[in-house]
Amino acid sequence: DGGITQSPKYLFRKEGQNVTLSCEQNLNHDAMYWYRQDPGQGLRLIYYSQIVNDFQKGDIAEGYSVSREKKESFPLTVTSAQKNPTAFYLCASSPQRGRTDTQYFGPGTRLTVL
């Protein structure tokens, strides 16, 4: 079945540690995205990538880093510089045919900093 997988579903981290969230898609989509969701709020864009080996900052990139070495993978690292990392993180992908494209979302990773 085609889709987007994110792992792990729940992640706990101690303050000061970096942590990497996994996102894999087998939809053959060119574009991938990372969003952050806080309780009772909408989603905010962290980073996005339209092609392998290229990515752009979104609205809240500070304290995060990404890589796009393969078309199907777009891991997100939450660094110790991120002041308030506890949140629900959602990965998405789209065919990148333009503004009409639907974005398809993974199930999310809930990160808690202890």
Add this chain to the structure above:
Amino acid sequence: GDSVTQMEGPVTLSEEACLTINCTYTATGYPSLFWYVQYPGEGLQLLLKATKADDKGSNKGFEATYRKETTSFHLEKGSVQVSDSAVYFCALSQAAGNKLTFGGGTRVLVKP
């Protein structure tokens, strides 16, 4: 910059009642408009979309019409079910990078 405003929840309804969630947007150009739904503990799923003025998106009994004159994309359903309980997000997309701008979400609770 672009923005989306939707009514705050929670919205509590009885089964078979009518649902309307208001959504208005501010954007340059001609964005595409989307409604996504999020069930507890899950990611988002596309509910419906409209890509140009006067288009109507529809799915699972939900409808929304792209109104450029009022910059709105209100979501409606004539008869809700308990299974419609979820958080609904209105969003827009511009051509550059196909980035989505989301509203704050509206939680809907349908009681039997």
